[in-house]
Amino acid sequence: MRKVCFELEVYSFHIDFIGHVNNTVYIQWMEIGRTKLLDTIGKPTHEIFQQGIAPVLVQTNIAYKLPLYLGDRVAIELWISELRNASAIMQFRFYNQQQALAAEGWQKGLFVDRETMRPRRLPSAERALFLPYVWGSEGQDDA
Numbered sequence: 001m002r003k004v005c006f007e008l009e010v011y012s013f014h015i016d017f018i019g020h021v022n023n024t025v026y027i028q029w030m031e032i033g034r035t036k037l038l039d040t041i042g043k044p045t046h047e048i049f050q051q052g053i054a055p056v057l058v059q060t061n062i063a064y065k066l067p068l069y070l071g072d073r074v075a076i077e078l079w080i081s082e083l084r085n086a087s088a089i090m091q092f093r094f095y096n097q098q099q100a101l102a103a104e105g106w107q108k109g110l111f112v113d114r115e116t117m118r119p120r121r122l123p124s125a126e127r128a129l130f131l132p133y134v135w136g137s138e139g140q141d142d143a
Helices: 023-040 045-050 124-133
Strands: 004-009 053-064 073-083 087-095 101-113
Touching: 004 023, 023 045, 023 053, 023 073, 023 087, 023 101, 045 053, 073 124
Parallel strands: none
Antiparallel strands: 004 073, 053 101, 073 087, 087 101
């Protein structure tokens, strides 16, 4: 199994009135991760759109463990725990500079046809591009 791993710095605009990273920022970081995953497999977002496919989120879940603060660096890991023909569940972990788990979460995404907004199965060749990043039940066939 491979993971997409990257680091980001915490800036002042990430901080809420309590002084730590606002919970909505984690969702933005998840989007950066999804974009990096698509880039890594050779299917950047703009190419997927040109093919008439749109990746759409249907669910997000985050558990916050430790706060992150201004000036911290956050290490983010992303992998796929479930890949179906028209959907995927992506797992995320966020670590502080001491490699302690600050948060973890998952998102369920669905591939849809851009014209009909109905689920669209990935062709087997494109689905295969995701397989190195899957750890879980990748053999499932339904949406």
